Amino acid sequence: MIGTVNDIAIALLENARGSDEQIVCAVWRKEDIRHVTGEWALNEEEVRTVLERLDAELEYDANTLLIQSIAEGVREEQRENRTVTVPAASLETVIQLAVREMERIALCAIDGGGDVGETLRDENAVMRILREALDQ
Numbered sequence: 001m002i003g004t005v006n007d008i009a010i011a012l013l014e015n016a017r018g019s020d021e022q023i024v025c026a027v028w029r030k031e032d033i034r035h036v037t038g039e040w041a042l043n044e045e046e047v048r049t050v051l052e053r054l055d056a057e058l059e060y061d062a063n064t065l066l067i068q069s070i071a072e073g074v075r076e077e078q079r080e081n082r083t084v085t086v087p088a089a090s091l092e093t094v095i096q097l098a099v100r101e102m103e104r105i106a107l108c109a110i111d112g113g114g115d116v117g118e119t120l121r122d123e124n125a126v127m128r129i130l131r132e133a134l135d136q
Contacts, residue, residue: 002055028054090133097133101126 001008012025033047042050104122 001059002051026058086134094130094133097126097130 001011003011008025008027012023028051030044030047030051033050034042037050101123
């Protein structure tokens, strides 16, 4: 929303209706635009146009990708930092599969590589089983 401080404050208060819900409100003033674009020395009309276009971009969900990107980053951080309990049987399966995979790779190297298609199918099958065991 573009408007005066009073217009924006009134709109926020009207929409809040006594709610204690948290929101994000970004405020860009003419001085902020001039600071960010300082080297271009925008005139008053150009600054106003930048503000209007920024308002239009934010109004029509152009910021959705930014929100999704931030949320994806948060989820990835949580996934990386999570603590999980894995049943011993699952860990044993993972270790057995890893040992078999290392033995198979060694045999392929000894035999001169083997069949590429078969090797890739085997690799994918083993990786799928490993992923399933880890996702349990």
